[in-house]
Amino acid sequence: MAQVQIDNVKIAYTDAGSGRPVVLIHGYPFNRSLWNEQVAALSGSYRVIAPDLRGFGESDSSDGSSTMNRMAQDLAALLDHLGVPRATFGALSMGGYVTLAFYKQFASRVRALILADTRAQADTEEAKQNRAQQAEKALAEGMAGIADAMLPKLLTPETVSKRPEVVKRVRDMMLKTKPEGAAAALRGMAERDDQTSLLSKITVPTLIVVGAEDAITPVADSEKMNQGIAGSRLVVLENAGHVSNLERTEKFNEALLDFLSESSS
Ligand code: MLT
Numbered sequence: 001m002a003q004v005q006i007d008n009v010k011i012a013y014t015d016a017g018s019g020r021p022v023v024l025i026h027g028y029p030f031n032r033s034l035w036n037e038q039v040a041a042l043s044g045s046y047r048v049i050a051p052d053l054r055g056f057g058e059s060d061s062s063d064g065s066s067t068m069n070r071m072a073q074d075l076a077a078l079l080d081h082l083g084v085p086r087a088t089f090g091a092l093s094m095g096g097y098v099t100l101a102f103y104k105q106f107a108s109r110v111r112a113l114i115l116a117d118t119r120a121q122a123d124t125e126e127a128k129q130n131r132a133q134q135a136e137k138a139l140a141e142g143m144a145g146i147a148d149a150m151l152p153k154l155l156t157p158e159t160v161s162k163r164p165e166v167v168k169r170v171r172d173m174m175l176k177t178k179p180e181g182a183a184a185a186l187r188g189m190a191e192r193d194d195q196t197s198l199l200s201k202i203t204v205p206t207l208i209v210v211g212a213e214d215a216i217t218p219v220a221d222s223e224k225m226n227q228g229i230a231g232s233r234l235v236v237l238e239n240a241g242h243v244s245n246l247e248r249t250e251k252f253n254e255a256l257l258d259f260l261s262e263s264s265s
Pocket of ligand 1: 093
């Protein structure tokens, strides 16, 4: 496993293939294995870098709150370590929150954006309170209760009933997450800025992907980003929920590969 120490926090990452760099940023409460199929599909033509965000996978946890800005700074430090000045960023859900925070701080380091199953808006007051409760629950009881409650929101009813291998994959990722890492990210997500006003400042090619049945960041959120970002393209994947890269892997990869080859010309 490759790793780098950033601010006394060990950050683990995958670095596969060669070519134009593509950074893939996972959502909550997952880890970089979320992207295994995308790493396999892209690394024949691109250098694919997929970190475990702080508190997730094989990276260390940090106390308190893992803010989106802090995680974006971790990414900048990781790219410095790897000698990568500029990259395309592909991100799912919380990864998208981190990516928008990255764009705000380091726009010149972003060549293109892929925003999957995410949104630009901040949390509502109700969502913030819910995050605080979830953080307490994770710390008191571990991840099993959180995983059980989240699963039906992450995947379509059809995936839940007919694709036990996908359900197991998603559940196992959640169970491997350290409760303190999950709690810190929940606090960080609750504190995140509203990035709606950033959308009109995004000047790089942008692909937006969303599962038609996404119950956490619904299609309407992607439509808002698509309206706000000049020249962006929206792909809605039928028969997919929030984890659209796992539910419609082939179509998801096709959309990424098409976009990457167009945005390189
Ligand atoms: C994620 O998939 O990263 C989270 O569900 C996003 C969120 O809770 O807002």
